[in-house]
Amino acid sequence: MDRVRGKVAIVTGGALGIGRAAGLLLAKEGARVAIADINDDEGKKAVDEIKKDGGEASYWQMDVTNEKEVEKVFGEIYRKYGQINILVNNAGIPGTGKPSDEMTEEEFERVLNIDLKGVFRCTKHAVPYMKKAGGGSIINMSSMLGIIGGGDPVYHAAKGGVRLLSKGDASVYAKANIRVNSVHPGYILTPGFTGMIEKRDPEMLEGFLKSCAERTPLGRMGKPEDIANGILFLASDESSYMTGTELIMDGGITSQ
Numbered sequence: 001m002d003r004v005r006g007k008v009a010i011v012t013g014g015a016l017g018i019g020r021a022a023g024l025l026l027a028k029e030g031a032r033v034a035i036a037d038i039n040d041d042e043g044k045k046a047v048d049e050i051k052k053d054g055g056e057a058s059y060w061q062m063d064v065t066n067e068k069e070v071e072k073v074f075g076e077i078y079r080k081y082g083q084i085n086i087l088v089n090n091a092g093i094p095g096t097g098k099p100s101d102e103m104t105e106e107e108f109e110r111v112l113n114i115d116l117k118g119v120f121r122c123t124k125h126a127v128p129y130m131k132k133a134g135g136g137s138i139i140n141m142s143s144m145l146g147i148i149g150g151g152d153p154v155y156h157a158a159k160g161g162v163r164l165l166s167k168g169d170a171s172v173y174a175k176a177n178i179r180v181n182s183v184h185p186g187y188i189l190t191p192g193f194t195g196m197i198e199k200r201d202p203e204m205l206e207g208f209l210k211s212c213a214e215r216t217p218l219g220r221m222g223k224p225e226d227i228a229n230g231i232l233f234l235a236s237d238e239s240s241y242m243t244g245t246e247l248i249m250d251g252g253i254t255s256q
């Protein structure tokens with residue numbers, strides 16, 4: 001119940017999917033949780049769910065592509081709670097699914113702007129508060145596709161960037177007792193994941209989900225809660241000797 005008691009956590013993209021599960025679990029384990037997202041309806045519902053469960057949480061409208069908004073919202077969160085100890089850089093969108101020679105520069109830039117530069121902006125504006133608190137834990141959402149290649153070049157570029165940005169920040173901020181680790185999920189059943197498939201071809205959804213489970217050595221797709229468990233571990237002091245590392249939670253896909 002108390003694995004992160006006394007800490008304040010910001011979860012970007014916490015309205016749905018993996019971020020929502022992470023916010024719920026962090027709150028259950030005692031953290032005060034700030035959900036920062038662009039989906040106000042779902043973000044507020046996530047906060048209500050946390051409160052119904054006895055936890056403490058608040059919702060903040062924040063687009064990770066807008067640095068001024070990130071700076072403002074983090075300042076307000078700090079003023080509300082008096083500290084910021086955990087940042088889960090989870091907000092993200094799928095890639096385009098297009099090969100490089102068919103992608104526009106705008107499409108490429110949009111994915112990088114959210115998935116990679118969003119992590120940079122939020123880290124930049126969380127670090128000063130973590131330094132004041134004497135340390136902190138930053139958990140960056142990469143993907144198994146940030147380690148291996150596949151059919152979605154811009155997503156690999158963004159998530160591979162997150163992996164090494166995490167290692168760079170980990171070495172720079174270790175002296176300030178700020179730990180930075182990346183998380184690498186496999187196929188996780190979330191609204192974002194199913195939405196991506198449906199957008200490309202709605203007819204394909206059922207078969208695609210089945211093939212994801214079949215391609216996974218553990219024989220099933222992951223649940224958002226599977227990833228939330230890893231995020232909680234990295235957020236808590238149980239991982240206090242871990243920084244710059246990559247937590248792969250993919251049911252065994254990258255180990256084949």
Ligand SMILES: NC(=O)c1ccc[n+]([C@@H]2O[C@H](COP(=O)([O-])OP(=O)(O)OC[C@H]3O[C@@H](n4cnc5c(N)ncnc54)[C@H](O)[C@@H]3O)[C@@H](O)[C@H]2O)c1
Pocket residue numbers: 012013014015016017018019036037038039062063064065090091092093094114141142143144184185186187188189190191192193
């Ligand atoms: N689902 C998977 O299979 C999977 C696998 C590996 C990595 N990931 C990564 O995990 C993270 C969460 O994915 P998910 O599947 O839970 O997605 P999701 O679409 O279900 O949830 C993503 C959340 O991020 C929010 N968001 C999107 N753009 C934003 C922005 N500009 N500013 C603030 N919030 C924004 C959305 O509103 C949504 O609430 C993403 O970074 C994704 O790339 C997902």
